[in-house]
Amino acid sequence: MTLSQLSSINCDPLDIEGYFNACAAFRLSGVAQPFWRDWPLADPHLFLTPESLHHWHREFYDHDVKWCLAAVGEQELDFRFSVLQPLTTFRRFHCGISKLKQVTGRAQRDMQCYIVALIADAAPHGIVIAIRALMDFRxxxxxxxxNQEHCQKILGALVEFHKHKQDIIACGTRRGAKSKQVLDNWHIPKLELMQSVVPSIRQVGSLLQWSADTTEHAHITLIKDPADSTNNINYDAQICRFLDRQEKC
Known part of the structure; x- marks a missing residue:
């Protein structure tokens, strides 16, 4: 919280509940001086780095894809995906993408390879530029x-998106996930996190080294695959026994 934001909150300091409610109106936590403020290298914005799998690729599927489906039409975009030439090492979306369930990070990355070309002549020009700018960013x-030149290009991609993002709202393609009501705001945490990418790169180097792909894949090899050999009763003990026997073999 900044001093200007704190000064704008009119509330009795002894009324803790009222104070936090007043802070919530500004989308603030109400914490001005965290307990770790004097600890070296303890600031979360330094050691909690952006993460490509859950931040960039998930943002693409949760938002960019939904904007494209609304702009082009689900039936039309599904058709365009279905007629793509099959390519080795790339997933073929033979039934389209609008009805997919439990989409993996790999599938999200495969969609990204096609999305700009598939909407180029069907979506409004401003939306195509905004989607392409986010793809450049990723x-x-x-x-x-x-290096510094790359950082400037990353910042430039974000600037280009922000220049054209209003076209997404103007066309009514930004909608609620459940209500499908047209939204006129940009309250998207994953999109806001993109602003911290370049500062984080300058602090810790390339962010690709902090990807969660390895730990996410471990969930398959250490939980899902062993669970397939169980009788769906008392999972923990059976999974541990499976992993123990596998290691001994």
Whole structure:
């Protein structure tokens, strides 16, 4: 919280509940001086880095894809995905993407390879530019080696998106997840997190090294695959026994 934000909150300091309610109106936590403020290297914005799998790729599927489906039409975009030429190592979406369930990070990355080309002549021009700018941001941010020139290109991609993002609202393609009501705001945490990518790169280097892909895949090899060999009763003991026997073998 900044001093200007704190000064704008009119509330009795002894009324704790009222104070936090007043802070909530500004989307603030109400914490001005955290307990770790004097600890070296303990600021979360330094050691909690953006993470590509859950932040960038999930933002693409949760928001960018929904904007494209609304702009082009579910039936039309599904058709365009279904007629794509099959390519080795890339998933083929033969039934489209609008009805997919439990989409993996790999599938999200495969969609990203096609999305700009598939909406280019069907979606409004401003939306195509905004989607392409976010795609530029993702690809640039995943580089294994990033210098100052790359950082400027990443920032430039974000600036281009913000210049054209109002076209997404103007066309009515930004909608609620459940109500499908047209929204006129940009309260998207994953989108806001993109602002911290370049500062984080300057602090810790390439963010690709902090990807959660490895730990997410461990959930398959250490939980899901062993669970398939159980009788669906008392999972923990049977999974541990399976892993113990596998290690001994």
């Amino acid at each position: 690809y640039l941010s995943q580089a294994t080696t990033i």
